[in-house]
Amino acid sequence: MIMKEAVSAQGITKRFGKVEALREVSLSVACSELFGVIGADGAGKTTMLRILATLLLPDSGKASVLGIDTAAGYRQLRTKIGYMPGRFSLYQDLSVEENLTFFATVFGATVKENYELIHDIYVQLEPFRTRRAGQLSGGMKQKLALCCALVHKPELLLLDEPTTGVDAVSRQEFWQMLQRLKSQGITILVSTPYMDEAVLCDRVAFMQDGRILAIDTPAGITRLFGSPLFAVRATERHRLIQALRSYEHARSAYAFGSSVHYTDRRATARPPELIAWLRSQGFDEVEVEPIEAGIEDTFMALMEEPATKGERGHG
Amino acid sequence: MADAVIHTEKLTKRFGSFTAVDDVSFCVSAGEIFGFLGANGAGKTTVMKMLTGLLSPTSGKASVAGFDVWGEAESIKRNIGYMSQRFSLYDDLTPRENITFFGGIYGLPRSEIREKGERMLERLDLKEAADTKLSALPLGWKQKLAFSVALLHEPSVVFLDEPTGGVDPVTRRRFWDMIYETAAHGVTVFVTTHYMDEAEYCDRVSIMVDGRIAALDTPELLKRTFEADSMNEVFIRLARPAKRSEG
Structure with a gap:
């Protein structure tokens, strides 16, 4: 600098x-x-x-x-x-x-x-x-x-x-x-x-x-978010979070404003199969939308990474 | 509302010539998560104090858990749970001692306190820390313990005053998992917060401005009514023109 x-x-x-x-x-x-x-x-x-x-x-x-x-x-x-x-x-x-x-x-x-x-x-x-x-x-x-x-x-x-x-x-x-x-x-x-x-x-x-x-800059921080992120909407939010977490490929599911942010362990995860899984769990009206990660998503993802060594990003 | 656990009608509190709470009416039903928002100085704390039996109203009606704030304040205190960020548990006591102490305050028999206490420590994964002074534990652990202790005597309603202040975003959401679980068991949750995304997690939200309830509805309908994308926008739109200058 x-x-x-x-x-x-x-x-x-x-x-x-x-x-x-x-x-x-x-x-x-x-x-x-x-x-x-x-x-x-x-x-x-x-x-x-x-x-x-x-x-x-x-x-x-x-x-x-x-x-x-x-x-x-x-x-x-x-x-x-x-x-x-x-x-x-x-x-x-x-x-x-x-x-x-x-x-x-x-x-x-x-x-x-x-x-x-x-x-x-x-x-x-x-x-x-x-x-x-x-x-x-x-x-x-x-x-x-x-x-x-x-x-x-x-x-x-x-x-x-x-x-x-x-x-x-x-x-x-x-x-x-x-x-x-x-x-x-x-x-x-x-x-x-x-x-x-x-x-x-x-x-x-x-x-x-x-x-x-x-x-990093706020924009740079959010680029550190590594996996696909989806905003999921359905009624019965609490049950929705639990269902998402019980999905075999789930990495995390957290309430975020009016939706639930879901991340998958696989880079290839797509909305249709997630919707199908949620339907099988009794959720009729489900919306799943791929979204960009925000600051809070990224902070949570970094926090949950075990034993982060030193700092990342660049000054 | 037949199954209202909290019911207020024209509830008013004056301090001298200052009307802190002005003609407030609302109902909260069993198992509902009710978000109680407002700017600093809008009158939230005064309403909370009246509903928890700590302060008598100047006029109006209110009942909580089936008891009248006029004359039955002591019964209210025994039949509600209360947790705040400022006061909840004793830092110099261990989790186990806090449970025993508050169980005693709520008049539970010793055997029941012991049994419930052990189950609670297990459920919260606090067994290993059960005999460590609270002051040495992370804030997030204290908060979940404080919440569980507030539910020890199985109240029908629990008041949470900014329960998640200061914790990280993951811990904050774990706390909300506990709130959802509690509400799913039929307990009414009355919660205040400064985190506007938490307002979205409530079944209904009221927003106080200058001693009155300026809006009360589901987050979805509030956003639609005020043509806003988030509860943050709704809140700012309502609270910004507040006349009551916070001196």
Whole structure:
């Protein structure tokens, strides 16, 4: 990659007692990239972000952020990054306004000089500017936390699960904010457990059990899906899933929105024989349609592959 | 509805001058998987609290599992199952201890707790982890245990408040397999979620906006009514114009 690197991590390993939180994790993020780290609770996302935010030291491996070593240059680095932890970490007893001023002051900045950057988000908070942060709703807390992470005009934003537990409307708004920040040249590394947010990123890393399963663009990720995939529709969804799983050639059958996604062990599987099998199982009206795999299909397929070694795809 | 397990009529809750739940009426029948959606602050939690006997309504009617929320709240608590992501089991206890504890809370005899507990541990494939503190177990295991514990006393209805938050997509679907199985045995499942594809797995879905039920139907009909391809679209269309600014 010719573009300048904002984040570069090589072979990062971190243990907490018996738990191996990160196992040989390597990734790089280009400047002005919107990079997503996708995975469930316990995958290692938070540990990775905390290491990049200079809040934790890895047991082994090296990380540099904005060209600065996270271990040796942490003081210098902290003024250049904005970190939004997964747990709400602002001062609950300070008002919206006071929190913002506090965080600006800590970094030797003023709200006024960087107001342009947070303006879009802050206007939504303005009606509540004298309210204590602890009294805000989830969506508003999240917006305030983003403002506080931005107020010193960082070059890189590290956002740890900013949309967890937030409703679909607020999530959509939040991602629109991220797109605007990206267009202003800020590099963003964001973690999320929501698969549908992966397509909103330039590139994503899939994490599971402290390992990276794949790193690529959303389109590149879905190309890793190896077998034919079919969307199957019939009434009695639960019985349909069970019937599909009991088919001798079945690899997997999972509910997906209004249909069931079925993969076959054979590359030559075709809809007519699947329909015939389902008819024999008492399903009269069956639709089977070959489809392209999505992000979530691919993540599930990669997860279920035994002992994935290292990462795949390309940076 | 004759076989309604949950029934509300003009259910309303005010906090001072704020109407959190405004004239809400719906029925849920036996064995139904009922998805209860809404934006943050729409009033979902307040409805859940009234239906589980934790909060008295300001006005209106509601009955759950045959008991009236007015005056029979204690009977409701004993006859429903409840599981939430925030509170379900004790992290410092083992699976076996949690089962014993909650069995006791629900007033089951010791012999029955032991017998049901062993069967549960076997069914969930948790035998080997039965005496490990819960805090050391993966979230997905805790969730399936929490769900089973919520069903220990064989309630006719179980409330699941964001049961699948934080787990990977495979574990999430395994959890839904358990929901389907439970409903197939006639248990009513009342479930909230932020995952819109899970809304598609429900028999019927209600969407709350500003304290009211803005839509209630099967996912199929909701999508047709709102000319949307997914429940995500339906939800965003309904919830976006919400007036209740979430302050």
